[in-house]
Amino acid sequence: MLTVAPWVCRSCVRSLKHAGVSQFLRRASTAAIPGGLPSSLLERARKITVEHDQLNAELATNFDEKIARRAGEIAKIATAFKDLEKARASLTELESLIQSDDEELRELATDDLASTTAELASLGRNLSLALTPKHPFADMHCLLEIRPGPGGTEGRFFADSLFHMYEKYCANKGYRTRVVKHEASDNDGHKGSDGEIALQEAVLEVLEPGAYQAFRGEAGMHRVQRVPVTEVKGRTHTSAVAIWVLPSFPETGGADMERDVENPESDFYIDPTEVRTETMRARGAGGQHVNKTESAIRLTHIPTGTTVSMQDSRSQSANRVSAWRILRSRIAQQRREAREELARSLRSSVLSQSQITRGDKIRTYNYQQDRCTDHRTGLDVHNIPNVMAGGEMLDKVMASVQTWLAERDVQAVLADEEAAEAAEGKQAVAK
Amino acid sequence: MPRLQPSLFWRARRISPFATFLLRACRDLQSVKNELRWISEHVSQAAPAFSPRSFPYKTRMWQLCERRARGEPLQYILGTQPFGELDIRCRPGVLIPRWETEAYTLELSRILIDEISSEKKQPMRILDVCSGTGCIALQLYSQLQPSCPSLHVRGLDISQEAISLARENVVHNALVQNPGKQTIRFLHGNIFNPSDAVRDALYLSQQSDDTAKWDLIISNPPYVSNRSFSRDTTRSVRNFEPKLALVPNHTHNDTSEDIFYARLLDLSKTLRPKRMLFEVAGMEQALRVVRMIFLQQPSLSSPAMRTSEKGEAGKELHRDLYTVVQIWRDDPSVQQQHAARESEKDEVVTVEGREITVKGDGKVRSVYFVGGDSFNQFGWSSVTGRG
Ligand SMILES: C[S@@+](CC[C@H](N)C(=O)[O-])C[C@H]1O[C@@H](n2cnc3c(N)ncnc32)[C@H](O)[C@@H]1O
Numbered sequence: 001m002l003t004v005a006p007w008v009c010r011s012c013v014r015s016l017k018h019a020g021v022s023q024f025l026r027r028a029s030t031a032a033i034p035g036g037l038p039s040s041l042l043e044r045a046r047k048i049t050v051e052h053d054q055l056n057a058e059l060a061t062n063f064d065e066k067i068a069r070r071a072g073e074i075a076k077i078a079t080a081f082k083d084l085e086k087a088r089a090s091l092t093e094l095e096s097l098i099q100s101d102d103e104e105l106r107e108l109a110t111d112d113l114a115s116t117t118a119e120l121a122s123l124g125r126n127l128s129l130a131l132t133p134k135h136p137f138a139d140m141h142c143l144l145e146i147r148p149g150p151g152g153t154e155g156r157f158f159a160d161s162l163f164h165m166y167e168k169y170c171a172n173k174g175y176r177t178r179v180v181k182h183e184a185s186d187n188d189g190h191k192g193s194d195g196e197i198a199l200q201e202a203v204l205e206v207l208e209p210g211a212y213q214a215f216r217g218e219a220g221m222h223r224v225q226r227v228p229v230t231e232v233k234g235r236t237h238t239s240a241v242a243i244w245v246l247p248s249f250p251e252t253g254g255a256d257m258e259r260d261v262e263n264p265e266s267d268f269y270i271d272p273t274e275v276r277t278e279t280m281r282a283r284g285a286g287g288q289h290v291n292k293t294e295s296a297i298r299l300t301h302i303p304t305g306t307t308v309s310m311q312d313s314r315s316q317s318a319n320r321v322s323a324w325r326i327l328r329s330r331i332a333q334q335r336r337e338a339r340e341e342l343a344r345s346l347r348s349s350v351l352s353q354s355q356i357t358r359g360d361k362i363r364t365y366n367y368q369q370d371r372c373t374d375h376r377t378g379l380d381v382h383n384i385p386n387v388m389a390g391g392e393m394l395d396k397v398m399a400s401v402q403t404w405l406a407e408r409d410v411q412a413v414l415a416d417e418e419a420a421e422a423a424e425g426k427q428a429v430a431k
Numbered sequence: 432m433p434r435l436q437p438s439l440f441w442r443a444r445r446i447s448p449f450a451t452f453l454l455r456a457c458r459d460l461q462s463v464k465n466e467l468r469w470i471s472e473h474v475s476q477a478a479p480a481f482s483p484r485s486f487p488y489k490t491r492m493w494q495l496c497e498r499r500a501r502g503e504p505l506q507y508i509l510g511t512q513p514f515g516e517l518d519i520r521c522r523p524g525v526l527i528p529r530w531e532t533e534a535y536t537l538e539l540s541r542i543l544i545d546e547i548s549s550e551k552k553q554p555m556r557i558l559d560v561c562s563g564t565g566c567i568a569l570q571l572y573s574q575l576q577p578s579c580p581s582l583h584v585r586g587l588d589i590s591q592e593a594i595s596l597a598r599e600n601v602v603h604n605a606l607v608q609n610p611g612k613q614t615i616r617f618l619h620g621n622i623f624n625p626s627d628a629v630r631d632a633l634y635l636s637q638q639s640d641d642t643a644k645w646d647l648i649i650s651n652p653p654y655v656s657n658r659s660f661s662r663d664t665t666r667s668v669r670n671f672e673p674k675l676a677l678v679p680n681h682t683h684n685d686t687s688e689d690i691f692y693a694r695l696l697d698l699s700k701t702l703r704p705k706r707m708l709f710e711v712a713g714m715e716q717a718l719r720v721v722r723m724i725f726l727q728q729p730s731l732s733s734p735a736m737r738t739s740e741k742g743e744a745g746k747e748l749h750r751d752l753y754t755v756v757q758i759w760r761d762d763p764s765v766q767q768q769h770a771a772r773e774s775e776k777d778e779v780v781t782v783e784g785r786e787i788t789v790k791g792d793g794k795v796r797s798v799y800f801v802g803g804d805s806f807n808q809f810g811w812s813s814v815t816g817r818g
Pocket of ligand 1: 561564588620654675
């Protein structure tokens with residue numbers, strides 16, 4: 001697995017040249033990049049390709065593991081760049097053939113021109129994907145936090161439906177999961193039409209490397225439109241459920257992970273003196289005098305006011321461990337988001353408008369029309385029962401979001417490059 | 432006993448008909464909800480074929496909730512209590528493991544793991560006196576196993592029921608043993624009147640190594656006074672848990688609640704364990720135990736004592752034989768969070784002129800001693816000989 005480097009942010013992408021390229025990842029995408037590639041991006045790719053060839057030459061005479069690893073890391077960029085260059089060369093050739101006197105040759109060239117231009121676009125996209133930094137949490141496990149929005153029981157029922165949707169989706173995909181928290185709200189014993197309970201809060205942990213990347217597009221408001229079982233007049237209600245996706249550590253983390261938690265530079269580091277722990281205590285003498293299960297625990301991160309309470313397990317120490325895990329994940333996510341926000345504010349306003357923030361609704365589940373719409377990608381799928389059972393329809397929606405995310409990341413990189421280029425240009429003029 | 436508010440009753444009613452039942456034992460809605468969930472998880476695990484709407488399922492729920500409403504501890508009803516990573520079986524007749532015990536046991540195993548690296552070559556020996564379900568011994572064994580190639584844990588209890596249950600718990604938690612290298616055993620015996628077999632085990636008589644010593648003697652002995660038993664214990668404890676496990680010498684009315692500590696400290700004079708940890712009822716008992724050990728008459732035959740002056744000087748020396756003397760609260764790993772905490776400095780109490788750190792948050796729960804080199808140097812073997 002690649003090492004996680006949470007301190008990498010997209011606005012610093014230019015410095016990655018020196019920092020190593022393990023953060024770069026190529027992703028499959030069908031999105032087109034408007035306006036071609038900025039020259040600085042091409043320049044960077046060219047330099048990396050030169051480095052790659054040099055390293056390979058060195059390796060041919062003298063094998064060194066460190067060099068081999070570095071060469072492996074940047075191989076994708078070099079290949080993508082060479083493919084692009086090849087296509088560009090053939091395009092130039094075709095363009096000169098079109099000037100030819102030979103009519104047959106001219107026709108052949110014109111035929112090829114269209115396909116080569118299309119190929120060029122897709123190779124350009126590949127290259128920019130290869131150069132796009134992977135999300136620093138991408139390889140991690142994740143926590144899906146599910147909370148009903150304000151409003152009545154209907155939202156709470158739907159929160160439980162979403163909980164089961166993700167649980168089943170993971171089962172279908174063969175992902176291991178663990179229910180960290182599943183708490184019913186207190187004022188209702190009714191069940192929904194599918195036997196769902198009125199949920200107050202649930203946390204589902206997906207125990208697969210890369211789960212964070214696979215689910216991060218699920219974060220946001222999910223809206224439901226349906227006729228609740230309790231609705232006598234048959235009116236459709238609209239309610240919302242918030243999903244938060246947090247990075248989490250594998251329980252038996254590798255040495256790297258452990259170091260991150262201990263390392264004050266890490267997003268996951270929490271100074272224990274800044275956390276207030278409250279436990280439920282019997283009023284009396286405790287110890288042998290009392291045998292009631294008092295396992296609830298609440299942690300408060302004082303600087304941010306973030307609180308986590310846990311009482312799912314009969315073991316207080318188990319609840320404490322879970323609460324700490326959730327707290328770390330929430331704080332890491334908050335820190336990450338703050339940095340992303342900063343990077344965003346530096347970018348062009350057009351791009352920042354296309355950003356989705358936490359409060360935005362990202363998807364609607366319309367039961368009457370048997371339709372699920374993702375508002376970012378505009379994708380509509382039918383067959384709500386299949387979606388709610390975590391079937392291939394949900395998979396389709398999530399895949400479209402992955403593409404959208406990749407495209408958005410590429411655009412951010414391009415925007416940053418352009419901004420940096422413009423700044424450099426200005427400096428040059430000033431001199 | 433405070434009367435339940437009627438509104439609470441109605442709110443429980445809306446959760447489920449079982450909830451109103453549980454309210455009698457729980458008295459607040461949040462714990463009603465939690466217990467209801469744990470009970471229903473237990474029922475559906477025991478009979479996964481039955482849907483929650485089915486008759487057998489509901490009948491079973493009624494039975495269990497009714498028992499709970501009569502005050503029977505949830506742990507006896509469900510038959511288990513989680514303890515750290517372990518799942519400890521519980522049965523009437525044996526005391527239920529408490530969360531406070533779990534908290535200091537986990538803290539202690541963290542300390543031991545940290546200290547092992549420097550002592551690794553030696554076998555690690557741990558004695559749990561008054562072991563009950565075996566929770567403490569089992570927990571330490573399972574926590575230390577990965578970092579301790581040579582590890583021997585022994586539990587001792589006077590109750591045959593407890594010993595059987597503790598042995599069952601070894602199997603139930605699938606703890607692996609490795610004869611001669613990593614072992615855990617539970618012995619039936621009375622700490623005040625040990626049989627020959629128990630004496631051999633306590634004094635490590637069967638060890639080939641002359642210098643063999645206990646690295647830790649830990650105990651959660653009966654410490655509730657007769658008066659406190661009727662005044663401070665909850666109904667569920669009084670009516671359902673064994674008095675033998677709670678009140679020292681429970682058949683006599685006038686014995687002190689400290690007699691187990693006196694006995695353990697007496698043993699420590701000859702056994703010279705590297706560390707000791709005893710659970711106590713609160714600050715007063717903790718201070719009595721610390722004073723007891725500071726003032727205890729040193730065994731005069733020990734070389735260090737022989738060279739020292741008698742009386743006051745001897746007392747001084749004994750007090751300073753321990754490099755660490757600490758009092759731990761319920762959550763020993765957590766910084767103290769009382770409003771009363773004014774300064775950044777550790778809380779201390781002074782006993783017989785020595786400052787003692789009080790660590791953690793919550794009520795005072797245990798006392799912890801680590802012997803210094805001069806304490807450990809003179810083992811019982813130089814004093815009493817073997818056998
Ligand atoms: C408070 S319980 C502790 C059980 C267990 N260690 C725990 O923490 O849950 C005390 C135990 O001491 C045992 N016991 C009482 N008198 C004893 C004696 N004279 N010798 C040995 N064990 C005794 C009881 O049977 C009981 O299991």
